Amino acid sequence: MTTKRNLIRLGAGALIAATLAATSSYSYAMPRYDGLWSVSIVTKKGDCIASYRYPLLISNGVLANGGAFAIDVRGRVSGDGAISVKLSHGDTHAAASGRLAGNAGSGTWSGASCSGSWTAERRSS
Numbered sequence: 001m002t003t004k005r006n007l008i009r010l011g012a013g014a015l016i017a018a019t020l021a022a023t024s025s026y027s028y029a030m031p032r033y034d035g036l037w038s039v040s041i042v043t044k045k046g047d048c049i050a051s052y053r054y055p056l057l058i059s060n061g062v063l064a065n066g067g068a069f070a071i072d073v074r075g076r077v078s079g080d081g082a083i084s085v086k087l088s089h090g091d092t093h094a095a096a097s098g099r100l101a102g103n104a105g106s107g108t109w110s111g112a113s114c115s116g117s118w119t120a121e122r123r124s125s
Helices: 002-019
Strands: 035-045 051-059 062-065 072-077 082-089 092-101 104-111 115-124
Touching: 092 115
Parallel strands: none
Antiparallel strands: 035 051, 035 115, 051 062, 062 072, 072 082, 082 092, 092 104, 104 115
16 A cells, blocks of 8 residues: 555656646747756645655756656646646556746646645756
C-alpha cells in the first residue's frame, strides 16, 4: 500500500510539474517561461501523500522532467502563461492545468484517486 501511495504521489507530483507545460492550442511561450521551476504539489482529496516538491525544466516553452525520478512529462506553456500537462510514471497518470505569470504559477491537478493544487516558483532562467 505504501508503494502504491508513493507512486500515486510521484505521479501527482509529476503531473503538477507537467502542468507547467502547456496546451498545444495556444501560441507557445518560447523563452518567456524558460528555466528551472520548483513545483509544490498538495493533495486535497484522496489517499495520496499530502505534499510533494519536484523540479521541472521549461525550454523553448516545452516542459521536461527536471529531476532524477523517471517521470514522463508532456506539455507546453502558452504565450499567455496558460498550461495544461499530462504526467505518467508506470501505470500512474495525472493531469494538471493552471497559469504561470512572471516567476510564479498555480493551478489544479487530478489523478486516478487523488486531486489537489500546485504552485510553482522559477529557480533559474
